[in-house]
Amino acid sequence: MELGLKGKVAVVTGAAHGIGAATAAAFCKEGAAVLVADIDGPAAQRTAAALAAGxxxxxxxxxxxxxxxxxxxxxxxxxxxxxxxxxxxxxxGFTRDKRITRMPVEDWDAVVDVVLKGAFLCSRAALAPMAEQNFGRIINISSRAHLGNPGQANYSAAKAGLLGFTRALALEQGRHHVTVNAVAPGIIDTDAVRRLPHFEKVREAAEKTTPIPRMGVVEDIADTVLYLASERAGYITGEVVHVTGGRY
Ligand SMILES: NC(=O)c1ccc[n+]([C@@H]2O[C@H](COP(=O)([O-])OP(=O)(O)OC[C@H]3O[C@@H](n4cnc5c(N)ncnc54)[C@H](O)[C@@H]3O)[C@@H](O)[C@H]2O)c1
Incomplete structure (x- = not known):
């Protein structure tokens, strides 16, 4: 399927590692130019250099x-x-997991800020050139956790809030032919997940309880983002695509 991404310009935030890095790589493979934006500057440099070398x-x-x-x-x-x-x-985005009774305000603020304030600031800044071009695609990476996970009140709230943000923006920006959608991944095998002290239990549970019995891989998310960013998805907006192997 021709996605029409050749010559397009994409900004991927948090693209130094994990899902973001795989998404940046997928855009490059389709012939798009990518800005690898990340708070970890040296890692972003390494990721961009590897993509350029390829x-x-x-x-x-x-x-x-x-x-x-x-x-x-x-x-x-x-x-x-x-x-x-x-x-x-x-x-x-990132998690700062704790039961709410032990959750410091700093952990609430950090997660809500990176997910919600981050999406707000980046979208607001990107929308001016998109409206001028009369074309744009915004894809927000939410999480299956928007349904609510114990120990993740901050993360679940932020990722659910991101879905409301997605729908509001879709309603506002359609007239500029800017689509706004969200992808809600299940458990994806990234370094961030592998660092969890209970990673082996997470992997076993994913294999036992997911209709497609494996953890997700970063390409599962990158491919979905690519489709939503493509010319082919121009009439899809305000949607949430769950990429969870059927675990909902
Ligand atoms: N891995 C999963 O299982 C999973 C599941 C559902 C949703 N997600 C979401 O997918 C996204 C990527 O997750 P990942 O697993 O690849 O994590 P990751 O830790 O590998 O990548 C996240 C990146 O975001 C960057 N970052 C953090 N704060 C930032 C800031 N303020 N400004 C710019 N960059 C910043 C980090 O440096 C890192 O490179 C996150 O939003 C996460 O919540 C992940």
Whole structure:
């Protein structure tokens, strides 16, 4: 299937590692130019260099998605380097898991900020060039945890909030031919998940309880993002695609 991504310009936040890095690689493979935006500048440089070595067009930038000035600079850099901004993937995120009775305010704020404030700031900055082009794709990486997970009140709230944000933006921005969708991954095998002290239990549970009996891989998410970003998905907006192996 021709996705029409050749020559398009994509910004992927949190693209130094994991799902974001795989998504950046998938865009490069389709001939899109990618800004690898991540708070971990050196890792973003390594990821972009690897993509460029493989023949892709990728530039790294140290960006904190929770910082308004940093996000404004990100959009400025992408417009200066590539002359357009067609796709934004709001992927930066992390967990700070604890039962609510033991959850410090700092852990609540950090997770809500990176997921919600980050998506707000990046989308707001990206929408001006998208509206001007009369074309845009915003894809927000939510999580199956939007349904609610014990020990993840902050993360579940933020990822559920991201779905409301997705729908509101879809309603606002359709007239500019900007689509806004969310992808809700299940358990995906990334370093972030492998670092969990109970990783083996997580993997075993995924294999036992998921209709497709395995953990997800980063390409499962990257391929879904690619489709939503493509010319083929121009009449899909305000949707949530669960990529969970059927575990809902
Ligand atoms: N791995 C999973 O099982 C899973 C499941 C559901 C949803 N998700 C979501 O997918 C996204 C990627 O997860 P991952 O597993 O690849 O994690 P990861 O830790 O491998 O990647 C996240 C990246 O975000 C970056 N980041 C963190 N704070 C940032 C900030 N303020 N500004 C810019 N970049 C920042 C990190 O440096 C890192 O490179 C996250 O939003 C996560 O919540 C992951």
């Amino acid at each position: 023949g892709g067009t990728a530039v790294a930038l140290a960006v904190d998605v929770t910082d308004e000035a940093s996000v404004a600079a990100m959009v400025q850099v992408v417009l200066e380097r590539f002359g357009a901004l067609h796709v934004l993937v709001n992927n930066a």
